[in-house]
Amino acid sequence: MTRVTAQDVAKEAGVSLATVDRVLNKRKGVREATIQRVVDAMDRLNFVRDQTAANLARGRSYTFTFIVSAGETAFFNDVRAEIETAKHQASKERIRINSIAIPPLDPRAIVDAIDDMGEEIGDGVAIVAVESQIVRDAIAALRKRGVHVISFISDIPNSERERFVGIDNVAAGRVAASLLKRFVSPRSGDVAVVAGSGTLRDHVERRMGFEQVMRAECPELNVLPWIEGEELAGLVEEKLSNLLSENPNVVGIYSLGGGTRGVIDAIETAKQDMCVVTTELSEHTRAALINGTVDAVLVQDPSHEVRSAIRVLKHLTDGTPVNEKQERIRIEIFVRDNLH
Structure with a gap:
């Protein structure tokens, strides 16, 4: 036609x-x-x-800025690499991509990055958000200037951000709980939860979903207070090792984000019989899946997330509708048998 x-x-x-x-x-x-x-x-x-053709005909160009976490996690290494990869393709559509890596879990660093960019921040910003009033204020100031703002990977919904690009983190926590209860059954005991920080909405929501299933469907399992490892493998290993040495009743672990290498090291040192569900498919988690230290890994696709963030910012800038199905970020489950 x-x-x-x-x-x-x-x-x-x-x-x-x-x-x-x-x-x-x-x-x-x-x-x-x-x-x-x-x-x-x-x-x-x-x-x-055809908005793209119209923009090209008028010489319309865009500038979008990503503010993401630096640090040692394999996942954010992958995110930053995907942003670099996306820059070339985006340039063909007259889109310039800025990428700023800041210390993790630092709301002041987010605000400082926005201030330092000034007008160069462009038409839209994707922020890995940390729950903080100063971050909410910075987002409100950007919107007042006409800059479009989305939260990216970690949400801050009680702000003026326009959309969130990332997985359904409550669902991710529920999936982790459903897997762990199958792996642990029919044993009873304690379940340890390892997180990065309570200031990250994605970690809080995963914990929420995990506990919903555990409390409703696993009366034989007791979820312990979470360990906050600040996404640092060494700190995670120290805290989890201390817990395991003091509590031989731990039968399961859910590592919901950050410091996964420390989780694996602590488990291998403890030599307890535990079932483990974690996030972040890295060199270490692949090896742990293969040797049986970890039972399952829940994964979000950083390539999809980066490309989705660019498309959403462009739609917001153009005032055109978002394809909701295309921008839905799915949760993938990896076990030893489907590694590739």
């Missing part, structure tokens, strides 16, 4: 192509009656505007 063009709309509405262009771009100087004739013609012809 031949694509309907703006010229077809002009002919159908009985107006000039320049008038159609003014209506499409919401420029002044067109009478309301004429605008309605053009809109009616577009409806009759099922006209869908």
